Amino acid sequence: MHFKYFGHTNFNIIFSLASYLTMESTSKTPKSLSLPWKTRISLKLTEVGFDLIIRKDGTLNQSLLKLVGIRTSPSLSNGVKTYDVEVDPTRKLWFRVYVPTQYAEQELPVMVFFHGGGFIVLNPAARKYDDVCRRFAKELPAVIASVDYRLAPEHRHPSQHDDGFDVLKFLDIEENRSKWLPKNTNISRCFIGGDSAGGHITHYVAERAAQFKFQQLKVIGLVVIQPFFGGEERTDSEVRLDGTAPILSMRRTDALWKAFLPLGEPYNRDHPSINISGPNAGDISKVDLPPTMVVVAGFDILRDWQIRYYEWLKKSGKEAYLVDYPNMFHAFYLFPELPESDQLMSEVKDFIQKVLNKVC
Numbered sequence: 353m354h355f356k357y358f359g360h361t362n363f364n365i366i367f368s369l370a371s372y373l374t375m376e377s378t379s380k381t382p383k384s385l386s387l388p389w390k391t392r393i394s395l396k397l398t399e400v401g402f403d404l405i406i407r408k409d410g411t412l413n414q415s416l417l418k419l420v421g422i423r424t425s426p427s428l429s430n431g432v433k434t435y436d437v438e439v440d441p442t443r444k445l446w447f448r449v450y451v452p453t454q455y456a457e458q459e460l461p462v463m464v465f466f467h468g469g470g471f472i473v474l475n476p477a478a479r480k481y482d483d484v485c486r487r488f489a490k491e492l493p494a495v496i497a498s499v500d501y502r503l504a505p506e507h508r509h510p511s512q513h514d515d516g517f518d519v520l521k522f523l524d525i526e527e528n529r530s531k532w533l534p535k536n537t538n539i540s541r542c543f544i545g546g547d548s549a550g551g552h553i554t555h556y557v558a559e560r561a562a563q564f565k566f567q568q569l570k571v572i573g574l575v576v577i578q579p580f581f582g583g584e585e586r587t588d589s590e591v592r593l594d595g596t597a598p599i600l601s602m603r604r605t606d607a608l609w610k611a612f613l614p615l616g617e618p619y620n621r622d623h624p625s626i627n628i629s630g631p632n633a634g635d636i637s638k639v640d641l642p643p644t645m646v647v648v649a650g651f652d653i654l655r656d657w658q659i660r661y662y663e664w665l666k667k668s669g670k671e672a673y674l675v676d677y678p679n680m681f682h683a684f685y686l687f688p689e690l691p692e693s694d695q696l697m698s699e700v701k702d703f704i705q706k707v708l709n710k711v712c
Contacts, residue, residue: 385598385651385679385681386679387690388689388690390689391687391689391690394687395598395599395681398598398599399598399599401420402470402599402604403604404416405417405420405472405473406603406604406607406608410603410606410607410610411607412472412505412607412611417472417473420473420474423475423477423478424477424478424479424482425477426448428453429486430486430490431452431453431454431490432450432451432452432453432486432489432490433450433451433453434448434449434450434451434482434486435448435449436448436449436477437449437497437532439518439519439522440518443502443507443515444500444502445499445500445501445502445515445518445519446499446500447464447476447497447498447499447500447519448476448477448482448485448496448497448498448500449495449496449497449498449532449533450485450486450488450489450495450496450497450498451489451495451534452489452490452493452494452495454490454493455493455536456534456536457536458493458536459536459537459538459541460493460494460495460534460536460537460538461492461494461495461537461538461541461542461543461572461704461708462494462495462496462497462523462533462537462538462539462541462542462543463488463492463494463495463496463497463542463543463544463545463575463704464497464499464516464519464520464523464542464543464544464545464557465485465488465496465497465498465499465544465545465546465550466498466499466501466516466544466545466546466549466550466551466553466554466557467481467498467499467546467547467549467550468546468547468548468549468550468551468580468683469503469548469549470548470549470580470604470605470608470611471503471504471512471549471580471608471611471612472503472504472505472608472611473503475500476498476499476500477500480686481498481686483686483688484685484686485498487688487697488545488697488700491697491701492700492701492704494543494704495533495534495537497519497523497533499515499516499519501515501516501553502515504608504611504612505611505612508611508612508613508614508615509612509613509614509625510556510614510625512549512553513553513556513557513560513625516544516553516554516556516557517557517560517561517564520542520544520557520561520566520569520571521564521566523539523542523569524539524566524567524568524569525567526567526568529568539568539569539570540568540569540570540572541570541572541708541711542569542570542571542572543571543572543573543574543575543704543707544557544558544561544571544573544574544575545574545575545576545577545700546575546576546577546579547577547578547579547647547683547685547686548577548578548579548580548682548683549580549608550577551576551577551578551579551580552579552580552581552628554574554575554576554579555574555576555579555628555644555661556625558571558574558641558642559634559636559639559641562639562640562641562642563639571642572642572643572707572708572711573642573643573644573645573703573704573707574641574642574643574644574645575645575647575700575703575704576644576645576646576647576661577647577685577696578647578648578649578652578654578658578682578683579646579654579657579658579661580605580608580654581626581627581628581629581654581657581658581660581661582605582609582621582626582627582654582657583621583622583626583627583630583657584620584621584622584627586602587656587657588656589652589653589654589655589656589657590602590653590654590656593651593652593653593655594653596651597651597652597653597681597682598651598681598682599681599682599683600652600653600654600682601653602653605653605654606621609621609626612625612626613625613626627657628661628664629660629661629663629664633664635668636665636668636670637668637669641665641670642671642707643670643671643672643673643703643706643707643710644665644670644671644672644673645672645673645675645699645700645703646658646661646662646665646672646673646674646675647675647677647685647696647699648662648674648675648676648677649676649677649678649680649681649682649684650676650677650678650679650680651679651680651681651682652680652681652682653682654682659674662674673703675696675699677692677695677696679692680692684696685697
């Protein structure tokens with residue numbers, strides 16, 4: 353049986369069957385968003401930025417891409433210490449560590465986190481992601497390793513998946529772990545998480561990790577926030593919300609997929625790296641994936657693809673939970689002025705604690 357739950361709830365409270373989920377996909381979503389002016393302005397600037405980068409013909413403005421990604425510096429702020437760790441200088445692979453200082457004597461899990469940005473922009477030091485990872489570190493609490501994976505179109509699939517998996521292997525080496533992670537980090541209590549493009553990477557890195565023999569690192573849970581998946585079909589949420597939902601549109605997502613796919617391969621959104629549960633999907637029934645939390649929102653054009661991902665996990669025999677924010681949009685949790693942003697922090701904390709209670 354497939355279940356979902358909404359808002360800040362206990363995982364033991366089940367609201368409805370997932371077979372009812374697709375029918376409910378639109379009926380529980382209000383007709384329009386009600387957002388603070390600060391959020392609306394920020395969203396509009398984000399959309400303008402995307403449309404400047406993505407030309408009308410679907411190609412990317414490389415000059416503008418190079419201007420995106422202003423970095424914050426590592427610091428000690430709001431009870432969280434941060435510093436950057438270089439993994440591979442030849443490909444400029446690094447991650448930023450977030451350590452909550454008030455838990456110095458308490459054993460902490462680690463979360464390897466992948467940021468969003470459509471595979472083409474942003475990095476762990478971008479203000480929005482630096483802020484949100486600080487919140488994760490302090491509120492979960494956990495040690496966060498936020499990864500700066502290579503970006504498209506200069507580096508196409510599978511570069512992003514390779515980088516994410518290589519960070520796990522880096523952290524599994526005792527010398528690296530003892531040098532770069534605090535002593536109270538328990539690497540055998542490892543979660544992988546990410547949003548949008550980072551949510552996409554989270555799943556594929558987890559698949560690789562489940563089939564690899566680590567020395568001490570063990571992935572025990574996934575936090576997949578509004579993952580960036582797609583397909584050749586135009587789903588109801590794509591058609592209904594195109595041009596009205598914030599940030600993403602079909603034109604923008606098409607351009608991002610073209611930048612992501614390997615050169616020399618025909619453009620097809622049913623590629624297994626895009627349509628994860630589609631006609632070319634792999635069989636994960638025998639892959640030992642950990643419990644997975646999947647977050648969706650009512651005003652996200654990718655909503656239907658994300659729900660299909662959740663249902664595919666369940667059909668494949670995996671433990672999965674769906675968290676639905678019908679009044680929210682793509683990347684809503686990056687806006688701390690929204691109460692739903694705090695709500696999601698609580699949901700992630702509840703999920704992590706639930707998983708930790710099972711493995712302890």
